[in-house]
Amino acid sequence: MLRVRPIGPIDPPIGIGEDYLTRLDRELDSRGVRLSDGEVIAVASKVVSYSQGRVVPISWWSKVGDLARRIAEHYGAEPWKTAAVLEEADLLLGGYRGYLFTYKNGIPVGSAGIDRSNSPPGHVVLHPVDPDGEARRIVEWFLERWGVAVGAIIVDSRLTLFRRGVLGVALGVWGLRPLRDLRGKPDIYGKPLRFTVVNVADSLAAAAALVMGESA
Amino acid sequence: MLRVRPIGPIDPPIGIGEDYLTRLDRELDSRGVRLSDGEVIAVASKVVSYSQGRVVPISWWSKVGDLARRIAEHYGAEPWKTAAVLEEADLLLGGYRGYLFTYKNGIPVGSAGIDRSNSPPGHVVLHPVDPDGEARRIVEWFLERWGVAVGAIIVDSRLTLFRRGVLGVALGVWGLRPLRDLRGKPDIYGKPLRFTVVNVADSLAAAAALVMGESA
Known part of the structure; x- marks a missing residue:
């Protein structure tokens, strides 16, 4: 089962130069959210950009x-x-x-x-600087302060060739394997799969962006 | 909150020419799954292809x-x-x-x-014929037999420019609005958004494919 739960929108939005991690911590706390090992935290790239002063x-x-x-x-x-x-x-x-x-x-x-x-x-608003590094900061923050091993993705949206509309995409990733490599695994007939590698990070980003709404 | 629950893998897999709707019905029933209005059923395109004899x-x-x-x-x-x-x-x-x-x-x-x-x-295995029509069959089936108004997507996987790995994609859609148009809606500063249209169907397909595993 995959569960994607929104914690936002947060009000007021992250200010320019405000540290989003302190804020995220407070927001989770005030909502009584308990995190467990293996959960993935998705943060909108715009939040990171604001935090980094990239406005x-x-x-x-x-x-x-x-x-x-x-x-x-x-x-x-x-x-x-x-x-x-x-x-x-x-x-x-x-x-x-x-x-x-x-x-x-x-x-x-x-x-x-x-x-x-x-x-x-x-x-x-400019793209954030070093999105993987930011995802790593989130992972380290929650390990230190909450004692949980979460994964983190920085989510942006992007267009796709031949399709209308945008999809969430993982701009930065830390603490989870972004690709699930199924090559060599048996298919339903026992033949080895030859090409299948699933982009887990982007799939999670697409689901997260759907729940985030228009502020990503 | 977005919840994606797998009901498979189903064993044995759908046979060539076997109607997947009858089978899906039985599988949901045997698992005690209750569907509600507004839920979206995701079916792997390969299941549809098998059912249509496209092998x-x-x-x-x-x-x-x-x-x-x-x-x-x-x-x-x-x-x-x-x-x-x-x-x-x-x-x-x-x-x-x-x-x-x-x-x-x-x-x-x-x-x-x-x-x-x-x-x-x-x-x-060939791509299914008329995926939108198949999604429509699913919607109509559950309306008639279960009395619930579900949406349906037929899920395949596809590559994306500049990224490794595959993502789920909605090959067919019925019973839900595939695009959420946010153009003209206010951003956090009250200015109208100019471009944002979210591809809901593909976002759901990406989430569903992640849960489906290797058989999509």
């Missing part, structure tokens, strides 16, 4: 360099956003009609995850 | 036509499989080193979903 004014990119200007022109993208993307993206994959396609933190994502939704007016 | 010997494609032969040569793919893919795929997207990339039943999938795993030796 910045658009005016940050008022000076646009020559390369950014040329790329912006080529793809019809906003100059400030192109400058921001060049700074943030791990890879720029291409662009189309004002959109820039990038690779960042292990997923293909528009504009390096730079997002205006759930950001103060005139500001954007 | 065929490879020798079926012993005669390979001229087009199939040329495509097989071009991509280094097996001739029989190329012939099968041309018959099965909704679109042939391309190929690479023996693999054929296709679009079928609403998802990008290798070889039109033709699969040797969990198939009798010398046979392959």
